[in-house]
Every structure is written in C-alpha cells, then in structure tokens.
Amino acid sequence: MLFLLYIVSLLSSHAFLSPVPNNPLFKHIDDHTHDYKQRLKDWVAIESDSSDPSKRDQVVHMMQVTKDYILQLDGKVEMAELGEQEYSPGIKLPLPPVILAEFGNDTNKPTVCFYGHMDVQPAKKDDGWQTEPYTVTEKDGNLYGRGTSDDKGQILALLHAVESVKKFGLPVNVKLFIEGMEEVGSHGLEQLVEQKKNTFFSNVDYIVVTDTPWLSTKPGITYGARGNCYFFLEVDGARRDLHSGGFGGTVHEAMSDLVYLLGTLADVKGKILIPGIYDDVLPVTEEEKKLYKDLVFDLEDLERDTGIKTFLHDTKEELLMHRWRFPSLTIHGIEGGFSGSGTKTVIPAKVIGKFSIRQVPKMKPSVVEKQVSDYLEKQFAERKSPNKMKVTMVIGAQPWLANMSEPQYLAARNAVKKVFNVDADMIRAGGTIPIAKHFEDVLGKSVMLLGIGGPDDAPHGQNEKISMHNFIEGTKLYASFLQELASF
Template sequence: FIRYIDEHKKEYVDTLREAVAIKSVSSWPDSRSECVKMMEWMEKKMKALGASTELADIGMEKLHDGREIPLPPILVGSLGNDRSKKTVLIYGHLDVQPALVEDGWDTEPFTLVEKDNKLFGRGSTDDKGPVLCWLHALQAYKAIGEEIPVNIKFVFEGMEENGSEGLDEFLWSRKESFLSDIDYVCISDNYWLGTTKPCITYGLRGLAYFNLEVSCAKSDLHSGTFGGTVHEAMSDLIFLLNSLVDVNGRILIDGIYDQVDKITDAELKSYQDIEFDVDDEPGAKTVIPRKVIGKFSLRIVPSMTPDEVTTKVKAHLEKIWATRGSPNVMNIHMGHGGKPWTENPDHPHYVAARTATKYVYGVDPDLSREGGSIPVTLTFQEVTGKNVLLLPVGCGDDGAHSQNEKLNIRNYIEGTKLLGSYLYEVSRV
C-alpha cells in the first residue's frame, strides 16, 4: 500500500492539477457552472472506484440583487456494503475561495505550479488536495488487490466557502436513510499547528458573520456637487465598526464574553507538549455611494451561540447608532453562522487516528482545538450521534484563503498514506 502510493506520486500531482484548473469559486455567481463541473468531475472519479453515487439537487440560491441561481449539487455515495465492517463517513468540499493574480499571487491561481516541492494553486490545500488524498487512498487499496478495510460513505459539497447553504437541511433529511448506519465521521479540512508535526483536531470555533449597511441616498451622488452637504454613509460605517473592539482587539460588546467556557486544568496541561511554529474589485470613483456595506465576523467558542451573539451585536450597534444622531438608515443582519464544536479526544476513534499518524509520521500527533470554523462538523455530530474526527493533511503555513495557497508534496503523499492507514486502524476498533 505504502509503496504503491510512493510510486504514483506524479499521477496524484497531475490529478490535483486537473482539479485546481476548475474555477469552482462558490461566491462568484458567474462561476456556478464551474462548481457544478467540479462536482461532476469528482463523481466520475468515485464511480471509477465502483462507488454508487448521487448528485443531490438542493435547490436555488437567492443573490443579493434578487436573482436566483442553482446551488451546486451535493455529491453523496457509498463504496462497500459489508455488514461485518465498520462504516466511515468522509466529508470534504470542492469549492474554493476567490483568487485573482492581481490579488498578489505570484502565479496564476488556477494553474497548479510545482516549485521547491510545493504545489501552488487555489484549492490545493483547502480542500481539493485533502479530498483527493481520500480518493488516492481508496484507489491504492483497489490497485493492490486489497479490500478496503471499512465501508465508505462520502459527502462532498460545493458551497462550503459560501456558508454551506442547503447542506444542513440535506443531512437532516437523510438522517434515517443514508446516514442511519454510520459508525464514525472523518473530515480532513484543516491544518497542522505548525509545519513539521502532525495533529488531530477535536474542537473548532463557531462563527457569526455580519453584514452592516448604512444608506444615505437612493442613488450614488457626485462628490463635487454634494460633498459637504450630505451626511455620508461611509463616515457612519467607520464610526460603527470602530466601536466593536478596542486598540488591543478586545470586543467591546456588552455581555459578549458571558457564555465563554473556562478552560480545564487538563486541557491547559496538554498544551505544554504542543509544537507551535511562529510564522470586491478595487477602483477609484469620485462619488458619494448611496449605500456602504461593512462585513465582519466573530469567531465564537463553547458555550456561545450565533443567535445569542447576534442579539448582543445588534443591541450594541443600535445603542451606538443612537448616539451618532445620523439621518441615515442603518441595518445589521447575520449572513451565516455556526456553533462551536468539541469532541472527546480519548474516544477509541481518536486512538485509532493517533496510531495511524504515528505509523506514517513516526511521532505522536498533537491534539488541538482550532480557531477556524467548519459548521458541518457539529451537524454531523448531531445528525449521526457518532464520534467526529478532524484529521488534517496540510501544514499551518499553507496559506488557505490567502495568496499563494500551497500544499507540500510531502503532505499530499504522506497524507494519502495517513488517510489509508486511518481506515485500517478504524477497522480494528
């Protein structure tokens, strides 16, 4: 198994090159067809393994301008149906963040570039590369004539970078059917803490993402004619945003920290062994915009909830707005949110993942909570009632969501070995 993966490194890199070339940016309406193309591309790969697949229609997305466009389908399916085996559900996403050369990329973001044993390209580490690690691990088992040690079910989506719209409802609708016989859930959509030591993640922060609008006119105004006579929305927006945090970054919203759980002594002690490494189109216009929009997010921790945070954010901004005395109109709403998630890192599922990690990398992995948010993690936990594990492939310096996103070739190949070894160890639990 290990030797086969090493021998097919070039093939795996070429497959990632194909995937990166598909511009599946879920937040670009004009790229929606590319998102669909990406899901269809992956379906063909899974079918070639012998998997049964479904591209599930989850309806339409309503855009801010009132238009409606189809949501990318969710790719679900199964590989193996042996009742004597465990069943593992794997999740990943095939959409990516926006990327343009003019954003500061050194190379074309949708052309995979290999340099210094690193693979640069949008989606290389988030999350096309890790999804392909699953694919390659399954391919390797098939190619060497070995049975896949567990039954596989998979859920791959195309809207994760844009709020995973429609996914929660879809998963709940399949609770008593497709998801009824799951034993474990594994997700590879996060990163090591540093660059040399692998980790396993048992906690994530939640998210509350807000849109703050201030309107001052029915249409844009000429700044030469109206400048100085109109109460500009931009000034109000800056005033409101400036009220959210102090100079040290502490949030100034009343009661925002009330629901934050205290860290336990055991968890604080565990941090001593963790390895840390230190590491909308622009333009110029001489107009007074009729409306300006500020976007900000709060990462939330146990036991905070998006609804509670929204209530407090609205109360804070309405209070501050009242002191402004502006004739303009302010509106605040939460675009999307997700609760924080934690899991038991001593569960046998986690023990199996630790064993697999040590087998591949020769070291015990760090156990970490991560600052990012993957809302579907909690949904899987609630829908299946089973243990959920995050098993990252990429490094902490991969630059997901940033310019020059990359995946080290070593992480890509060893990550494939890791996910395949994990499936073997889980079969023995």
C-alpha cells in the same frame, strides 16, 4: 556555506519526517506517487470556480470526473440533485449534484463518512500568481495550483488511500459526501443532510472533514472551531447626502455616530467591552493548558508571514488561546460615505458598519445578539444623537467542539504516530466550520477534522500549493486511519 544552509533548511522544514516503515501498504503508495501526482494535475486543470456563473459547467464536470474515478474504484455512487440557484434576479443556474458514494456495507464493520468539496476559489495569473493557477507546477517539493490543497488534493489523497487499502482488504465501510458549492456557501447542503439522515447517513458511525490545514509542519487533528456572529450597525441621518461646506458643524453626522459606536466595542488590547460577553466562556483546564504548551508553533514564523512585529499577546499559548478558544471582535468595514481615491467633501446620509464576534462553545448566537444590541442601544442613547440606529445580526453560525476521547480521534492519533512517528498536535480552528456543527446537530455523530494541508498552503490566496510530503504522507495517514479505526 550556502549549500549547508540549504540542507539545514530542508531538515528543518521536514523535522517530523520519519524513515518509511517496512510496510507493504506504504510501499504501494510510494510506488504510485507518479500516478497520484498526474491525477492531481488533471483535476486542477478543471476550472471548477463555483463563484463564476460562466464556469458552472466546469464545476458539474468536476463532479462527474470525481464520480467516474469512484466508480473506477468499484464504489457505488448516487448523484443527489439540488435544483437551481438564483444567482441574480431573473437568472437561475443549476446547482452541481452532490456525490453520495460508498465502499462496503458490512454491518459488522464500523462506517466512516468523509466530507469534502470539488469547487475552488477564483484564480487568475494577473492576480499575482507566479505560475498558471490551473496548471500544476512542481517546484521546491511543492505542487502549485488552485485546489491543490483546498480541497482537490486532500480529497484525492483520501481516494488514493481507499484505493490502496482495498488492495489489502478494506477493514471499515467508507462513505463519501462530496459537494461542489462549498466556496460560496454550500447551497442546499444542509437540507440534503437532513433529507438523507435516515437513509445514506443511517449507518454512519463517524464523520471526517478532509478540508483543513495543520498548525505547523507537524501533523494536526482539529477538534473544535469558533462560531461567527456577524452584525450590520446602521446609522441614518439626513434624507440625502449633504455638502460639508454647507452643513458641516450644523448637523449630527451619521458617520461620526457610527465611528464612535464602533470604537466602544473593544479596547486597545482586543478585549470585548460588551457586558456579559465572556460569561459563558468555559474556563481553561490544566489538561488543556498542557495541550497548548506542547503545540509546535513559532511566533517568529508568524511575524515573517504577516509582517506584523507586535501582536496582542506575547506567548505562544496566549496567542493560540485567543485565536481559538476565546471570543474575538473584528471591525470589517464601513458601507456608505466616500471611500474612493481623491477627495469628496460629503456628509453621508446613511452608513453601515460591519463587525463580527467569533464566539466559542457554550456561547449562543441568540444571547450574543441581545448582548450586542442592548449594549449599542445604551451607548447610542447616552450619546444623545437624534439620528436613527439599527443593529442586525446577519450571520449566527454556532461554534463546535468535539470529545477527543471518541474512538475516531484515538484512531487518528494512532495513525499519525504510525506514519510520522510523532504525537499529533490537537488543534482548533479560529474560523467557523458550519458543516461540522450541522453534522453533529442533525446526525448526532462524532465529527473530526483530519486534513493534510500545510500551514502555508495559501488555500484562498495566490500561489496555493500542497507539498509533495503532505500529499503522499497524507495519503498514508488516511490509509492508516482506516486500518486503525477498525480496531475500535
């Protein structure tokens, strides 16, 4: 019985597997699986944690290793220097160079540029990893290790695809834009895009980001992402912290004001209470409703993964729409006062509440900033507190939404069908992907997110992994995409 359940589980987890077609390109990829896996092991072993200054040399080394492999594939490479980063007052670190590479420059062929990154999040075994984070461990069809999914595994799948397609004739020009500081804010990258607009990017027709997961085991193509307006809400009271035994009941407490104000931002169902916040949200079309209806998404899986039994919305469609295409407000924390273990009877003099609004297309950060400030100032005035309040928007990242009828989206959908024998899920990201919007704004090019990560890869958490299925079939997906794009 247990064996039967195991077989059923395997079939369920790979419900969209299709027999390997009689395709020489796919056979070539299958024949080199061992080489691909070994290269991933070698790359994951490089501890390219961009947040740790002691490992900056490892990030630079990772960029050099990537460059060497591209050269091995007969690509042309420029290493664009970005200068230095002021890590802390008086301490500067060299920024890792950005790889600008290309394969082919035939003016009769379309040119697609892929973006990705070689740096990784911090990882230590004692953080809760079941395996050594910088040693790839294969278990139950998965490859565990930091960077296997985000983003070394996805970039390698792309490079392996380019290598494989070149054996049969590369039908499009391919460019690569690979950085080493994505996990800590992509220092200097936006300026580099602007600098290279009329040179490296001048002949680029399409841009593909290879750093995204699927919604389920079914392949997905991402065509939109929410923005992020992040706020600091500061309330100042006394000149210094006070003892509640001596001043409790005699002063207007800054923390009480802050908690009150934070409590007025959204209701118990998550609806944002700031007037006008929904005015620019696009209405849901019938065509869009159908997209959500056809998506593969299991609420029970989400419950098991999060441990949450009751969500704000009851259906798959409602939940995904509120994750992707409606704005949401989240309170992240409070700075100031007492938050340690034990007890401390303090009345904090100053506190800062931190919250964000994930905004959607047509919502402008500048408008959201004014709506939030006006609302909180009104609420504070009505409270009649003598304390001082200040609202500051510290992040104003814009949302992004692409046209799914653009040629590269059609090519990607054809490639998914060819490799997996299913129609791709067309999905959005609930988070923010600033580089996609920046590419679109500065270059005026079509942008698409075509990743091969799984929904449970834990890219920023413990036990990050990529499945062998996604790694190898994802290589075929990128290879097929290059071939399909040539026909548009």
